[in-house]
Amino acid sequence: MLVNSTVIQKIMGEKVGRKVEVGEKILLPLDLVVMRDFGGPNVIKKYVEKFGEERPLDARKIAFTFDLHLPARQIKEAENQKACREFAKKYGIKVFDVNNGIGQHTLLENGMIKPGSVVIGTDSHMNLLGAANSFSTGVGTTDIVAGMRFGKTWFKVPETIKINVEGGLSKGVYAKDLILHIVKTLGSDGAAYKAVEFYGDIIEKMNLAARITMASMVTEMDGKISFFPMNDAAKEELRKYVSFDKVYNADGDAEYAEEYTIETPSSPQIACPHSPDNVKSIEEVEGVEINQAFIGSCTNGRLEDLREAAKILKGRKIKEGFRLIITPATINVAREAEERGYIKIFLEAGAIVTNPSCALCTIGHPGVLATGDATLSTSNRNFPGKIGKGSIYLCSPAVAAYSAIKGKIADPREVL
């Protein structure tokens, strides 16, 4: 039934029980509809406006994930979260409250995402769940409201771009450097409306954390979703969180809109202000003065990311007057980081460790920048104004950690 299909065609086709063609618009049943503390209140309002007291179709397929204002700082935020909690309680909807962390990661760790899951949510980086072989995407209020009440919404079957990665990753060069290099190569609209499939030896070997890092930045090429080969190691890693029978890999004769072969970069990559595709090798920006660094976000907030930072910070101190803010992606990550001694290393180095959340990915978190400030960030966007007045450089956790010691952009390979 589902022959010569790309991964997205397979997942969508499975849901409607036939092969779907690229460009077709189809209604898809949804496995999960997700709202955050930001976005959720608008959804509730519209839901009540449209449906009054009518119940959502299936409360088990809806979730709130609070991940922005954890806990609320302003009365408005508190009111919004309260409204979400009350709505959820009324209909028996699960709330991952302020003590959990970033929504997508929380859903994953709680077994709510599996290969083939079709998920919509109010965050533009929902699609990082492509790393778990699921079709997840960020949508607007109307889609969420419709999804809650009717359990489905419409999609266009997207074209797919195939990216073959050649070469390995040398010491100090990570998935983040690779994806920054790819964003640079394809440009900020290089994957517009399209799905992306990654292949290559180095991709095959990537663990879930690295795949998530890659997948979360596909949005920065305007891509819809990205997928990775579901090999035995990937399956095993996912099974830590959820049980499933089936995975979705492309057929050998699947058709692609474009195909790229990309060499891995040989040194750490930095996205300079003010666009994620303004990427330079570290040699070109080494020495640029910075005042702050942030390690965390849905892109680089997992245990593996914190481990790389800990390796560098162990026994060292950050530069006097420098601000290093570290935020684990979820409460599970935080707990493990604590058990392994990373948190102690961070605190002894002089870092500020915050509770799990989206943290400094947005302006809604302590640590915003003053005019003229510059920060390194392991997040995914460096648009002007994103976290205040200053400028943002995107990088890997290792670059952020080592630069915090030096007070300027510095190459972590010096100490690795």
Added chain:
Amino acid sequence: MRGKVWKFGDDIDTDQIYPGAYLTVTDEDEMAKYAMTGVEGRENFADVVSKGDIIVAGKNFGCGSSREHAPMAIKKLGIACVIAKSFARIFYRNAINIGLPVIELKETDEINEGDELEVDVHEGVIKNLTTGKVYKAMPMGELERKIMEAGGLIEYLRGENEG
């Protein structure tokens, strides 16, 4: 449908379509007053357009934050459809979801402000009655057509549900 053209450039973002200052407005009819008023020189847009008029723009219409106020304000103002070289993905989706017709057409440079267009949204045929030129855009898919005819996604799914 037939209407007079209001012409806009490239990269008209949602903040120009619907300025952030009015995001707290919840009444959809009131939103109409602010449609396109963030575009320089169009501060009085709501006063000068007539029901059935058409917006024609360059590439990447509706880029920026994904506020649904943007297509809603345009729809409530009575704009019959938006034709652009390309749309930002989220704007396009939001427009369909609330029942505002949107058409992608490469040749929008050849259409001028004040031209009179005749548009068949379903077939994607656009006649410029002023210049005499006829354009063929992608016809609308069947599902989008149904959503549009129902007045938006929620109305469509409700109808489907009720049989």
